[in-house]
Structures are given as C-alpha cells and as structure tokens.
Amino acid sequence: VNKDLVKERKSATFDKELLTEILYNGKEGVKRRRYLQNIAIQDPYLKSLTPWWNRDRETHYDIALKKAVYLNQLMEKMNITAPIDMFILREAAACQENNPLGLHQVMFIPTIEKQGTKEQIEKFLPPARAMKYIGTYAQTELGHGTFIRGLETTATYDPKTEEFIINSPTLTSMKYWPGSLGKTSNHVILMAQLHSQGKNHGIHAFVVQIRSLEDHRPLPGITVGDIGNKLGYEGMDNGFLMFNNVRVPRDAMLMRYSRVERDGTYVPPKNAKIAYGSMVFIRAMIVGDMGRSLAQASVIAIRYSAVRRQTEIRPGGEEPQVIDYQTQQEKLFPLLAASYAYIFMGYHMAVEYFRVTAEIERGNMEEMQSLHALAAGLKALSSDLASSGVDRLRVSCGGHGYSLASGLPKIFTNITPAMTYEGENTVMYLQCARYLIKMYAQVASGQQLSGFISYLSNKPRPHSGVNEALKLEDLIELYEHAASRLIQGVAMKMQSLMKSGKPEEVARNMCSVQMVQASKVREVIPWKL
Amino acid sequence: VNKDLVKERKSATFDKELLTEILYNGKEGVKRRRYLQNIAIQDPYLKSLTPWWNRDRETHYDIALKKAVYLNQLMEKMNITAPIDMFILREAAACQENNPLGLHQVMFIPTIEKQGTKEQIEKFLPPARAMKYIGTYAQTELGHGTFIRGLETTATYDPKTEEFIINSPTLTSMKYWPGSLGKTSNHVILMAQLHSQGKNHGIHAFVVQIRSLEDHRPLPGITVGDIGNKLGYEGMDNGFLMFNNVRVPRDAMLMRYSRVERDGTYVPPKNAKIAYGSMVFIRAMIVGDMGRSLAQASVIAIRYSAVRRQTEIRPGGEEPQVIDYQTQQEKLFPLLAASYAYIFMGYHMAVEYFRVTAEIERGNMEEMQSLHALAAGLKALSSDLASSGVDRLRVSCGGHGYSLASGLPKIFTNITPAMTYEGENTVMYLQCARYLIKMYAQVASGQQLSGFISYLSNKPRPHSGVNEALKLEDLIELYEHAASRLIQGVAMKMQSLMKSGKPEEVARNMCSVQMVQASKVREVIPWKL
C-alpha cells in the first residue's frame, strides 16, 4: 500500500471498524457483507469479463445480461435469498452497472403480486418466476414522463370478443425510456388509458406480451426497439414501443382493485391511493443509494488526494499531498459528510416507511402525507447533491478524474438520472412545498403539529443560541427557523397574490422558485446552499 | 415548424437579426457565417458519416480523423484560409467533436515557429505543413499536470555524439493525456528536463519523432498508445508515451531562446516569461468557447422547453409549455444570459490581448500581469459555470436530456475538461487571487490603480445606490464593493496569520478557500454564487 495512504489511515481519530459496524448492521452484518463481497470479487467468471472502462455499447449490454443471469444462478446455487444479501452481492459484482433483469424483479413481478387477482397471480407468476416471461414496466411515453394522467396509449374494451384493443394513437404516445424494453423483455406491465362503454376510466395496468416466446421477435402489430445511446446506462436497453390495435384477452388487465366486467361495465377501486406506499419506499431507497454512491466517489477522490502530490509550495521542498490544500479539503470533506448523512437518512426513512405503513394498515392515515412529502423532498435533494457532488469529486481528481479508469465518470453517469426518474426533482420539491404550505396554514389557524413537521409550530427564541462553541442543536434550530421563515414567506406571498385576484395556479407558479428553495432548506441540508 | 416555437419567436421584443449581427461581426460576418455553415451542413460526404450519437469509440476516432482530413482538403480546394472562416466551417461540420489533427495545427507547428531557430523552422516546418510529420504537444505526465517544473522526463546531452538521450526514468514520468498521441502522431513537441554537464537546466521543448514515417510503428525504445476510454473525447486519441534512452540529434531541442552548445554549454534565455502571452490567448479563447457552448446548450433546452408540454395545472385545461413554469425559467434564463456575457467577454479579452501584447512589444509591461490574472480567473469561472450550467440544462430537459440524441451530453462531456486543462481551475483562481492581494497591498500603501483592477482604489459610497429602479451601474458597484471587501478580508487574514508566526505558504493555504471566493466575485459574475 502507498505510504501516504498508510500515514493518513494511521492518523484517524476514530475506530474505523466500529464505524463500519454502525454503517453495516453490527459485527455480524459486516462479516456477512465481506463474505459476500469476496465471493463477487474473487469469482473467476466475473473476473474474466471485459472491465467496465473498456467496453463498447454492445459489450456493455452483453456483459450486463451475462452478469445478471450468472448472479441469479450463483445465488440460487449458494442459496442466497435474503434481499440484503442479494443486494450486497450484486453491488460488489456489478457496482454502478445496469441489470437488464432488474425491472423484472422489482417492477414486473411485484406489480402482478400487488395488483393481480388470485387467478392472475396463478397465471402470470409461475412463468415469470421461471424467467419464461421476462417483463418490464412500460409507463413513460415520448410525450409524458411526469404527468402520468397525460399518457396517450389506449386500451379499449371490446365486449364482443372480450378483449382489449391496445393502441398507440399518436407519435407522442410511443412508450419511450422503459428499461429492459429495447432487447430483453417479452412482456410488459403496460400503463394505458382504459376505455370501456365509450368512457375513459383513466390509467390502468395491463400485462401484455410483446415478443414471441419462441424466437423473441416482436409480435404482430408491435414495434419495439432500443432508444440508442445515452450519457450512461450503457448496459441497459431502454426502449421504445408502439401498438397498432393489438388485441389482448380481458384478463390482461390487472383487476385486484378495479375491474372491467365481461359486458364492459367498469368497477372502480375503493381507495384511489393504492400505489402511494411503494413510491415512498422506492424514494427512500434512492436516498440511501445516493448516499452510498457519493461515498464511493468520495473514497476514490479522497484516496487519490492522499496519494497525489502536486506543486512545490516551498522552493526545493517536497510537493504536498493535494489533500493538504485547504481548497481540496473544501471540495472533498463536505461531500464525505453528506454521504454519511444520506446513508443514515436512507435507513431512517426505510424504518419510518415500515412504521407508518403499519399505522396505515391499522387505519391511521395521519402521517402518510407527511412521510410522502419528506420522501419527495429528500429524494430530490439527495439526488441533486449526489449528482453534482460526484461530478465535483471527479473534477477534484484533475485529468485522471476524466478517465473511465478512475471509476468516477461511471458513478456520475449512472446516478444522475436519479434526478429525473421516480419523480422529476423540481416536481418533487414543489410537492413537498405544497404540503408544507398546507401545514403552515394549519399552524396559522392555531393547530399544533407533530412528527417531521412539528418545527413549524415552534416559536423561535428571540436570540440565536449560536456562539463560539457551536452546538449541533443550535444549528438545527437555525435551520428549522430558516425553513419556517421561508415557508411563511411563500405562504404569505401566495395569499397576497390570490387576494390581488390571481388564480391559485398562477399564484402558485409565481411562488414556485421560492417553494423549491423552501423545501430544500426544510430537509436540514448537510451542505451549503 | 412547431406552432409553439413560432409563437415564442413572434413574441420576441428585440430584432433578432440585429442581435445576430452584433454577435457575428455585422451583416457581412453573418452572411459569410451562414454561407460557410451551409457548406458544412449540406456536404454529402459529411452527411453520409454515422451521426455522433450512434458511434462506438472506434467509429468516433475513425470519423473524427476522416472529417479532419476531408475538411483540410475542402478548405484548400475552396481556398478558405482566414482563421475565422476555418473555425466557422469546422464548428458547423464537427460541432463539439474532436479534431485529431487539431493539436498539430495549434500546438505543434506554432511551437516550432515560435521557439525554433531559422534552421529548425526550415527543417521541420515543410514536412509538418505537408502533413508528412504529424505532431502533437506532449507535456503532461502521469504524475504531473499542474506543476510543470515537476515533470520527470529527461533529455541528457551527450557531447560525444552531440545527441540528447531521452528517457522516462519512473512510471510517473510517463507522458499521459496528450491528445493525438495515442494513434495519430509521428512526432511530438516533448517537454523534458534538460540535463547537460551534470546540471539540470529545467524544462525545455524538443522535437522528437516517435513513429516510423513508413509504417507508423513506434520507433525503437518508444512505448506509445491510447490511454483508453474517457467520459467524452471519444474522437481524440489521448495517449501515453515512454522513452527508454532514445537518442535524438542536438537540433531536436528548440533553440531560439536557450541553447546547448556542441560541447554541452547551456545558454539560458534572456527573458524567462516568453510563453506568457500565448497562454493568455488560449485562455481568452476558452472563455468565448465556454460562452458559445453554453449558448448551444441553452438553445436546445429553451427550444425544447417551448415545445414540451407537461402537467395539467388547471383541471381539464391544456398542459402548459414547460417554459412557462417559473422554476423552468430560473433554470434556463440565467444561463442564457451567461452565454452572452462570456461570448462578449471572450471577444473583449482577445482585443485586450492584442492591445496589451502590442504594448509589451513596445516595452511597456505594465498591464501584462493584470491581463494574465484576468485571463486565469475568467478561464476558471467560465469553464466552471459552463460545465455545471450545461449539465443543469441537460437535466432541465427531463429524461430526453439524458439521451445522446438531445445533443446535451455531447456538449457536457466535451467542455467539462476545460475546467482541468490549460490551467486547472482552482490553481487559476488562486493565481488570480494572489495578484489581487498584491494589488490590494499597493492600494493600501497609497497607490492609485488603473485598468481592470482600478475598482480596488474606489471608495464605496456610504449608502448603496440600489433601489426599486435597478440600474446596471449600481449592480456593478455592488459587485466591485463586494470584491474589494473580500480581497481586503483575505489580505488582512493572511497578514495576521503571518504575524502570529505562520510561514507564508501555510498562511496562504489557510486563506485559500477565501481566495478562490474572492477571485470568483472579482470576475463580475453574471450568476448567483
């Protein structure tokens, strides 16, 4: 090991093994983690594959698919089944690489499980589990990502044949972006506007076969392919898909919550907010993911900065390690701190998710909205920060950061889409802010708030408690105070705009930059604004 | 044309033809520009090449080279010789693409012209002009980019044979990063430590052949190749290069300013700051380049935002163009404004460069340092802003920004290295700040400053002139005031640290984050910090 690294490691003022245990679920967790990582790192087959920094697009996809299949087999053989174990092994074997079979596992199968009837689950799941059906989740269209209600793909029920006719009526109705669609999948969960008896009943999910189970060719009436090169995601076959009046049986529609009867009668769901929960969970996962990605990039940049020596600052003296430049520390350390913050925040949110979900099952919806707002805001803030942060870390490595060999471009190109998918960030900040404004109105009308947003009810102390001996509580109080003030400011501006005659949506738009700012501060930012 | 675009264009409050003329050198300039662009855009050969978004690395390089050769021939045939014309044609034919013959033209030939003796120019230039010699500029090594004096490649003079022995004594002495080195070049300008008569005389430039003129194979003792994949620069063969005691004749050393006599006597240059000027020029070019790149990305993102409609904000209403969201405007418009600022700043700096250079030739060095500091600071600020700005613009296009088809990833990956090459940005900010601190000391000692930094002498008005009717002069005054205050703060902090016994370099390091901040503000930032 490089002597500068050894020196830096020796000078740590904390017990690094202890910190590792805090991060990874105790002594046993760390042991298991290392065991799994070693399997992945030492596996001769995985070692034999062309490294990430030396692949063309075709090789990227080829290897991504090979790894996915191989790892599935390996885990079956070794009986590795706990989700956390599978996650660790995959991360070590294909760190920041795409998994073309991933959406099959995390979207296709779970959607059938959650939204299918008993009969549908029995019909679709066995071939899906056996990988005879390989599926993905086709939602986004060329024209619509954010605004789901604007999707244009139609599924029109024909009671004569008891079939749905799936159609892509416009160019913009083309499904565009879904992962694993371009080459891998033979089935999709299709999100489409349901029409029956001359009425539009809104977006529903359908299980639709798109490619032959024999030769993997597109079925008649279906146009499907890969959308081409992207900034990253080389191993993922994001695809496009169009339907020309393709007929599917009635039970293609997942009917656990809503139904179309044989005669075409539509039966709506009892509770419209079914999908709420899993969205929160995915966003919580993203927060932790962003923390880990930032941590990986920080480790690379910090180790490099310890090893790299540049610029003689005293004539004839040794060149300092660049980590000793104050400017370099300012690039590295806040981002290292932020990675810890988001990793812990990710854990915390997962715990909260399970707690609040349990409450909801018990009929207590009280905290659902606040959890939802928190998840939206933190998903946005963590991905904003991680994306620009990883890029700063890359640049902090000088020329070598630009080389794929540094690993930094890979992390950047792989995580930056998190700003866009699972809720576009600006839209997320605005959602969070709308909730905060609503809560502020409750405080203004004399209600006491609890949970995440109780701070809105706090009266700030007349003088700030901050002095030379900086205490964490004082900083948090400052943030809470700033966050309250910002929300108050926006809420009052909106009121006055509406009083002056602006329609609500116009007033809201005129306040939206401030709303984004307010929700950023609300997330107790471990980063300067 | 899309109807939303037509509507937006109609609503412009300025004469867009007039603005174009201001940007591109009057009516005649615009006419010529369009003529040249059309040649490039309509050329059947150029049209026939695989588009940028659909190439693998090999195709990228192949096409980059084909384009470079074809354009050289085309311009010769059409007698297009003015540098500005050549620039426009190249930009239109290969916008944000690499030119593997570029360094030959802008570094190899000019270095020989400027630093070679009459005999050397006669010897090297004809084959270089005829493209028999294809050259590049090999400076950066694996171990050193920023700190040139730290380069380790040696050129040791052997008076017995009147040759230099070129050697790479360590792994870190490997040349690493030079463009056109990996595949294209058969010659390099090599920057190496000159040793003669047992003494090291520092870095000097040598013309060294590295590949055979017959079969393009590396010559004996030379190891050379491509450094592999990068975040971008796919069309450029950035390379590595090592020498194992390779002998070259005495006249390989460019001897216009310094010399090694036959017997090994070293004759130093009269003026050590020869290269100063052209560095300023290149940095000024980068400023304009960053402005243009930001403008390209702004145009893409703004047009897209006019065409894109997303999210129904009034139930049942039409979805608004996303450009009408306040948050979207906040992403787009400051960057559009910044592109104008940097384009004009680039022009301005080129003009200043020629003016100050003329002064220097007349023996007046007064403004040299201040121009140098300005160029360093603005190079850094413009590339910082353009790199993160283009990335923001990409994200503002939602999912489609991530696709290579949007053009945005291409601009980003092509310009982000400008933060690193031609003077690493942090190092540039610090250089600028050191000059400002020096000037501040002059003001403090009662001197009156002129030119770029005269504001340091200004006494601010007791009250800010800013009121409801915002005037540009008031804003500039505010900036100048802030910039003065920041420099004053740093200068005083440094003094007090040194008084308390810190060595100068330690004190400077302890102030360096503030120094960077101070030089950022100094550049009259068209952007929030």
Ligand SMILES: Cc1cc2nc3c(=O)[nH]c(=O)nc-3n(C[C@H](O)[C@H](O)[C@H](O)COP(=O)(O)OP(=O)(O)OC[C@H]3O[C@@H](n4cnc5c(N)ncnc54)[C@H](O)[C@@H]3O)c2cc1C
């Ligand atoms: C790598 C990658 C993988 C993907 N994988 C999948 C997948 O597997 N399946 C799938 O279905 N989709 C997938 N997507 C698509 C993704 O979900 C969408 O891109 C995302 O939902 C954003 O929608 P959009 O692209 O339509 O952006 P838009 O919503 O059109 O956003 C464009 C701009 O408009 C702004 N804007 C939009 N609405 C508002 C508003 N109401 N207020 C203020 N500003 C607004 C945004 O802030 C943004 O700046 C993927 C995308 C990427 C990049």
Ligand SMILES: Cc1cc2nc3c(=O)[nH]c(=O)nc-3n(C[C@H](O)[C@H](O)[C@H](O)COP(=O)(O)OP(=O)(O)OC[C@H]3O[C@@H](n4cnc5c(N)ncnc54)[C@H](O)[C@@H]3O)c2cc1C
């Ligand atoms: C796309 C690309 C093309 C290139 N083309 C060429 C070419 O054609 N020819 C060629 O010779 N080279 C080329 N280079 C190399 C380039 O010139 C160097 O990468 C650049 O000079 C930076 O040096 P470095 O990589 O050694 O970074 P370093 O100087 O090692 O920087 C690493 C970190 O240390 C910090 N640091 C370094 N010194 C100081 C200091 N004194 N004070 C504070 N912080 C400091 C930096 O801010 C940075 O954060 C190219 C590089 C790239 C990325």
